[in-house]
Amino acid sequence: MNDYDSGRIAALLDQLHYSPAAEPGEADLILLTTCSVRQKAADKIYSELGRLNKLKMRNPRIIIGVGGCLAQHEPDHLLKQFPCIDLLYGTGALARLPGLLQAAALGKRPVDVEMDDGHTMYGRLPRAAVDSSQTSALVTVMQGCNNYCTYCIVPYVRGPEWSRPPDDILEETVRLLAQGVRDITLLGQNVNSYGKNLSVPCSFAGLLGRLNALDGLERLRFITSHPRDLTDELIACFGTLDTLCEHIHLPVQSGSDRILRAMNRRYTAAAFEELIVKLRAVRPDISITSDIIVGFPGESDDDFIQTRNLIARTGFDDLFIFHYTDRQGTRACSLPDKISYNIKIQRLRELNTLQRDISRQRNEALVGRTLEVLFEGPSSRGNDTLAGRTRSNKVVNCPAPRDLAGSNARVIIRAAGIHSLTGTLA
Numbered sequence: 001m002n003d004y005d006s007g008r009i010a011a012l013l014d015q016l017h018y019s020p021a022a023e024p025g026e027a028d029l030i031l032l033t034t035c036s037v038r039q040k041a042a043d044k045i046y047s048e049l050g051r052l053n054k055l056k057m058r059n060p061r062i063i064i065g066v067g068g069c070l071a072q073h074e075p076d077h078l079l080k081q082f083p084c085i086d087l088l089y090g091t092g093a094l095a096r097l098p099g100l101l102q103a104a105a106l107g108k109r110p111v112d113v114e115m116d117d118g119h120t121m122y123g124r125l126p127r128a129a130v131d132s133s134q135t136s137a138l139v140t141v142m143q144g145c146n147n148y149c150t151y152c153i154v155p156y157v158r159g160p161e162w163s164r165p166p167d168d169i170l171e172e173t174v175r176l177l178a179q180g181v182r183d184i185t186l187l188g189q190n191v192n193s194y195g196k197n198l199s200v201p202c203s204f205a206g207l208l209g210r211l212n213a214l215d216g217l218e219r220l221r222f223i224t225s226h227p228r229d230l231t232d233e234l235i236a237c238f239g240t241l242d243t244l245c246e247h248i249h250l251p252v253q254s255g256s257d258r259i260l261r262a263m264n265r266r267y268t269a270a271a272f273e274e275l276i277v278k279l280r281a282v283r284p285d286i287s288i289t290s291d292i293i294v295g296f297p298g299e300s301d302d303d304f305i306q307t308r309n310l311i312a313r314t315g316f317d318d319l320f321i322f323h324y325t326d327r328q329g330t331r332a333c334s335l336p337d338k339i340s341y342n343i344k345i346q347r348l349r350e351l352n353t354l355q356r357d358i359s360r361q362r363n364e365a366l367v368g369r370t371l372e373v374l375f376e377g378p379s380s381r382g383n384d385t386l387a388g389r390t391r392s393n394k395v396v397n398c399p400a401p402r403d404l405a406g407s408n409a410r411v412i413i414r415a416a417g418i419h420s421l422t423g424t425l426a
Helices: 002-015 039-058 069-073 075-081 094-105 118-123 154-158 166-178 204-212 232-240 257-263 269-282 301-314 341-364
Strands: 029-034 063-068 087-089 136-140 183-187 219-223 247-249 287-294 318-323 370-379 382-390 395-399 408-416 421-425
Touching: 002 029, 002 063, 002 094, 002 136, 029 039, 029 069, 039 063, 039 069, 039 075, 063 069, 063 094, 069 075, 069 154, 075 087, 087 094, 094 118, 136 166, 166 183, 166 204, 183 204, 204 219, 204 232, 232 269, 257 301, 269 287, 269 301, 287 301, 287 341, 301 341, 318 341, 341 408, 370 395, 395 408
Parallel strands: 029 063, 063 087, 136 183, 183 219, 247 287, 287 318, 395 421
Antiparallel strands: 370 382, 370 408, 382 395, 408 421
C-alpha cells in the first residue's frame, strides 16, 4: 500500500513540475512514506532520518517530509527527535501535499494528520505513471480496518474501513490494462470486508467477478484477508474465476485459542483450519501463506506448541513470522506477562526452522512439473537468466532470452529451494 501511495504522490509531484533525482544528495525534496505496523519498520525510518539529518546540515535548502502511518502515529515525537523534518502528513493528507509543500518552503514546518475520506483523497490524486515494460500493478480497493486486533496500530493510523466504488476500481484497472499491465494485485488492510460501506452494496467476490470479465487481464491477486471475513462466496471464486490466481495470504497469527481471544481475532484455530480445508477443496493446487506472531503477552509454552502444531498440520507454502513488539496506543501494550526477548527469539527461530523444511518440501513437489511463468525481468543469478512468478506466486529463475521479459512462458521446474524454483523453458 505504501508503494501504491508513493506512486500517486510521485504523479502529483510531476504535476507540480518536480522530476526524480538520481540520489538524495541531488534532491530539492525528499519524502518518506512510512510504516508503523511493527517496531522494526519504525526503526528503519529513524535510521534513515538520522542520515537525512546530516544531509540537511550540509544542504539546508532541501525540504524533507515524512508521511504515512508513522507520521500519523507519532508526529510530536518525530518533530522533536529529528530537526531535519520540514513537514509531516498523515495517511489521509496526500491530496493536500501541494499546500503543505508551499508552507514548508516558507519555513512554517506544517503538520497535517487530519483523517480524510479515502475515496475523496484518491479522487483528487492523479494516477501513478506506468512504465512501458511494467507487467504488474497495484490497485487499492479499500483502506482502514474495523477489527481492532489488540496488537495492531493500523485502525488508529489508517482509520475505519472505507471502500472505493467498483466503477472507480474498474476504470483504473482498464487504464492499466490499456498500458500493457496484465497482472493486477488488489490492496486493502482487509479486502474481505470490501463493500460494506458502499451506498450500492458490492461484495468483494462480486468485485472480483466484474474484474475477471475485463479484456487483457491475465492474473488477478489480492492482499490481505482476515480469516473472520473469508466467506464461502469468496472461496468459491478460486474455482470459478479463471484470472484469479491460486494464491491467498491468510494471516492466522497464533494456533492457540486463548491467545487468539487475547488478540481479539474472533475465530478459533479449528475454524481457521476449516477455511484451509475449504480452499484446498475448491483449488487443490492453491498456495497458502500466512503470518504468525510469537511472544504475544502471556503466551505460554503450551500456547506456542499449539501454534507450532498448527503450522505442521497446515503446511503453509510460506510464513512471515514476527516476534511481538509493543505499539503505543494499542490495548496489548498495557497487557501484563510480557515475554522476554530471548524467549521470543528462540520461538521465532524454531518456527522458522520448521517452516523452511515445509517450504522446501512443498517446492520440491513441483519439480518435474511444467508451470506458466510471467517473467518480470533479469534474475540476480546472471544476465542470461530471467526471474518471474507462477500463478501461485512462486519465484522462478530460468535461463531465457532477455526479450522474454514481460511475457508468459511454460517452464519445466528442475530444482527447488526454500524461497524459489529453478527451471528451463519448455
